[in-house]
Amino acid sequence: MAKNESYSIKLNLYNGKNPFELNKFYSISFDTNKINLSTKQTDKLVEQFYKEMNIKRKDELMDDLFLTLIHKQFPNFPANTLFVQDIEKIDLDLKLSYDYNKIALGDNLMGFLNLDFYKFEDFFKFFCTFIFMYFIKISKKQLNKIFKGFDENIIYIDSKRPTHIVEKSLLKECAKQLYESEKYYLIEKQKLFRNFVDYIFNNNKEKRLSKLTNSQRFYIFQNISEEIQNFANNYICDYTLGFWFNDPTFKSNILNKIKETLSDPLSNENFLIENMLKNDPDGKKIIGHKYSFETNNLFTYFYIILYHITLNNVEYIKKCQVCGKYFFSDKNNTLYCNGKYSKDITCKEYGKKTSQKRKENEEPVYGKYRQIYAKKAMMVKRNPDIEYYKTNYEKWKKEARQFINDIKFGKKTYDEFNKWLDENI
Numbered sequence: 001m002a003k004n005e006s007y008s009i010k011l012n013l014y015n016g017k018n019p020f021e022l023n024k025f026y027s028i029s030f031d032t033n034k035i036n037l038s039t040k041q042t043d044k045l046v047e048q049f050y051k052e053m054n055i056k057r058k059d060e061l062m063d064d065l066f067l068t069l070i071h072k073q074f075p076n077f078p079a080n081t082l083f084v085q086d087i088e089k090i091d092l093d094l095k096l097s098y099d100y101n102k103i104a105l106g107d108n109l110m111g112f113l114n115l116d117f118y119k120f121e122d123f124f125k126f127f128c129t130f131i132f133m134y135f136i137k138i139s140k141k142q143l144n145k146i147f148k149g150f151d152e153n154i155i156y157i158d159s160k161r162p163t164h165i166v167e168k169s170l171l172k173e174c175a176k177q178l179y180e181s182e183k184y185y186l187i188e189k190q191k192l193f194r195n196f197v198d199y200i201f202n203n204n205k206e207k208r209l210s211k212l213t214n215s216q217r218f219y220i221f222q223n224i225s226e227e228i229q230n231f232a233n234n235y236i237c238d239y240t241l242g243f244w245f246n247d248p249t250f251k252s253n254i255l256n257k258i259k260e261t262l263s264d265p266l267s268n269e270n271f272l273i274e275n276m277l278k279n280d281p282d283g284k285k286i287i288g289h290k291y292s293f294e295t296n297n298l299f300t301y302f303y304i305i306l307y308h309i310t311l312n313n314v315e316y317i318k319k320c321q322v323c324g325k326y327f328f329s330d331k332n333n334t335l336y337c338n339g340k341y342s343k344d345i346t347c348k349e350y351g352k353k354t355s356q357k358r359k360e361n362e363e364p365v366y367g368k369y370r371q372i373y374a375k376k377a378m379m380v381k382r383n384p385d386i387e388y389y390k391t392n393y394e395k396w397k398k399e400a401r402q403f404i405n406d407i408k409f410g411k412k413t414y415d416e417f418n419k420w421l422d423e424n425i
Helices: 003-007 040-052 060-073 107-113 119-128 140-147 169-200 214-224 228-231 246-261 268-280 297-314 347-362 364-382 387-408 414-423
Strands: 010-015 020-024 027-030 094-098 101-102 164-166 236-245 286-295 316-319 326-329 341-343
Touching: 010 297, 020 341, 027 119, 027 414, 040 060, 040 246, 094 364, 101 107, 107 169, 107 297, 107 316, 107 326, 119 140, 119 169, 140 169, 140 347, 164 169, 169 214, 169 228, 169 297, 169 316, 228 297, 228 347, 297 316, 326 364, 364 387, 364 414
Parallel strands: none
Antiparallel strands: 010 020, 010 286, 020 101, 027 094, 094 164, 236 286, 316 326
16 A cells, blocks of 8 residues: 555535544544444434424424434444543544544544543554554554555445454554654644643633633744744645535435446436435535645644634533533633532533632631521520520521522522621621
């Protein structure tokens, strides 16, 4: 095989409300065919929901609802090695692929930002996902074992491309030979992109940057970082005007039609009309404006992705103030992710709880409330026979707690609470 092609990352980006990327490069991922539902199985379950609920007219809203129910009952296991916590505990084969892969815009970048390259396990995840980076560094003997029987040039119409399994022990052997020499290089590049992301989305809450937009901050960082400038010019791009039909059933029908007639179904008007009306009655699966990129540099790929995330201004990359992990949010002021802080509480729940406690402790009016609270409780303890102290204390405590809850939810202010405390001592 021609190894020079292995370095080329092919990337297609499309406009739309839910941005995604189609990327193509040699990669090692989990073989999830045995545990995840296939597209055909999912489509059958959706059809079953329509029949059971006696709904004749199909639309995108109902499709999304049924898909949510299906994925809740049969959650997909991620094929990408970047998104598993402990790769050693996953009892699935690893496979080599060189096909276009559709993912949410920025998923690979997010995975890279959250790795800990001081741990070999995390380097191994990176090595698998972006194995094309290391073809010139892996020995010829090992590389031949990895690619034995693999041919990316064969097109399969009657069936899917055969799964090309690669032994995990062989991959780990290759990764271990490279780890020490690659570790600090990757740590350096990760730090650069973490700084870039933190600057764009102002994750460090710098006042001098607060009045700038994300695009303005992107522009500034790019201009002050020579390394980012180098990445920014290391690609070729082709812009295509036209529309693209994003529907897996349509693609399957095209292949079946070719198999039946050996003709081009995309020039068959009746075939196109029938498929559009059946698979996209609302016209929402048509996507326009295709940007095609090619690069030999993984970090240029990350730059392109980060640029489009910033440009789209739909989602933001935030840094959790509890666990330090990066995550996507539809709000630029989000502070906490939904990951697990401990067994029973998420980072978001823990962060809100401790943040509120810190605000209360730093708020003079809250301190005043605690002093009055302590005095009233002491009066009840010292005078157990006087009913007035107990009744007054219970009534005051209930009303004060309600006031504090109202402050938490923005219904009232500490100034109002201060006035109430003065009037109800």
